[in-house]
Amino acid sequence: MTRQDGLPLPQRTTAVLVVVLGIAISVIDSSILNLALPDIARELQATPTHAIWVVNAYQIAxxxxxxxxxxxxxxxGYRRVYLVGMxxxxxxxxxxxxxxxxxxxxxxxALQGLGAAGVMSVNTALMRLIYPSHRLGRGIALNSMVVATSTMAGPAVAAGxxxxxxxxxxxxxNVPIGLLIFWLGRRALPFNPERENAASRFSWVDVVLNVLMFTLVFVGAEQLGVGGAEPLGALFLVAGLLVGxxxxxxxxxxATPMFPVDLWRNPVFxxxxxxxxGAFCAQMLAFxxxxxxxLEVQGRSHLEAGLLMTGWPxxxxxxxxxxxRLIGxxxxxxxxxxxxxxxxxxLLSLAVLPEHASSAHVAWRMALCGAGFALFQSPNNHTIVTSAPLHRSGAASGMLGTARLTGQTIGAVVLAVVYAVWSQKDGQGETVALCVAAGCALLAGVTSSLRVRAGGPPLPPAASAV
Known part of the structure; x- marks a missing residue:
């Protein structure tokens, strides 16, 4: 049975709106509470150490x-997982x-994080079914743009x-937006194409192992970034690696593993x-x-700092x-x-930013970061999705979200280590952190360029029309 290549236009527009809104609120909610943590801790009579788990619970789940x-x-079906998650x-x-x-x-x-995982795990796979193959690049670019801007927008939305x-x-x-997405999604999201072979058995043992591996590694990395908790963090990290x-x-x-080792055998993937x-580690370090x-080094107001950082998104x-449009x-x-x-x-230009730099000098540096990340992310995500067979689109989509969250976690831990070694009073810590972020970005650029020698996924004949 030949599958339809994408959805017809009226349905496609609604389906794209559903996916974009869903991924936006899921990503924003990962950072929207950061500014509210002091208020939450005070109202619920909790210590800051305990209150941070309001954020961690979402991230881990x-x-x-x-x-x-x-x-x-x-x-x-991606549609079913998406709607239940929302x-x-x-x-x-x-x-x-x-x-x-x-x-x-x-x-x-934690339940919110579980629901967000349902949305983020299949959103890119849905894009592959929503868009015709010759326009998939635009869909992936839109998805990447929403993820990148939502990551930066969380604190601004919270402040408002x-x-x-x-x-x-x-x-x-979240409630009215989530219900609207659910209602529209039932009307517009596509069903998975039929498969010739029956799907392999879903293993709950693998689910438990996957949860254990990522939880132990996440908690271990988080503890390593906390002063005085290094032995416990190292123990969790080693345990997570052994389980992994x-x-x-x-x-x-x-044949169809939950952790897609079959896709990892493809050098391009x-x-x-x-x-x-590497890219998301650098992004989180800078963010x-x-x-x-x-705020601390240059003495700007919260409003001015927030406005300057909007140059990035x-x-x-x-x-x-x-x-x-350049994909293909x-x-x-x-x-x-x-x-x-x-x-x-x-990132390097921000690292050497003069102490009394003008707003214009900060703004163009922020814009340079945002432009570079956008030029990287859309083609990279497109390659990840299209290098997987159609019936493994879910696995590729899940790995996109896993790479983003894992890279961001590594970036947060690296920043904690930098601040533990270098002082923040004179801006030295921030300078080192931005230089490390630039190094991570360059390494990501090297691995990206190596794909040209490794070859790439076959492009559809009309790809040049993207």
């Missing part, structure tokens, strides 16, 4: 369930909004809401994933240290569609390599 839910999407996200937002204790709020946030309402409203806004070795060896004997890890640079919005015309490896060099140049 999302990370550990991306691949299992992507595997379910390959078997049961329904759970909206309902758990109500629970978080009504939480009157820290344990209740953490539990609600907290200026007029309490932290409970950070969750309340056993888990991946078990996966290597399966593997190099693209390594590039994604976390730039507020310190602008604005440049991403401008360049991402251009990158989407220029090798993705070169686009990604050039993008990461531009990104690294922006």
């Amino acid at each position: 999302s990370l550990v369930m991306l691949l299992p839910l992507a595997a379910l999407g390959d078997r049961l 329904a759970l996200f909206a309902l758990s937002s109500i629970a978080a909004m009504l939480a009157n204790s820290l344990p209740m709020l953490i539990a609600a946030r 809401i907290l200026s007029v309402a309490s932290w409970h409203w950070l969750f309340a806004i 070795v056993f888990y991946i060896r078990r996966q290597s004997h399966q 593997a190099l693209s994933m390594c590039s994604s890890l 976390l240290c730039l507020p310190f640079l602008l 604005i440049a991403t919005v401008v360049v991402a569609p251009i990158a989407g 015309r220029v090798p993705a490896g070169w686009l990604g390599g050039i993008g990461m060099v531009v990104f690294a140049a922006g």
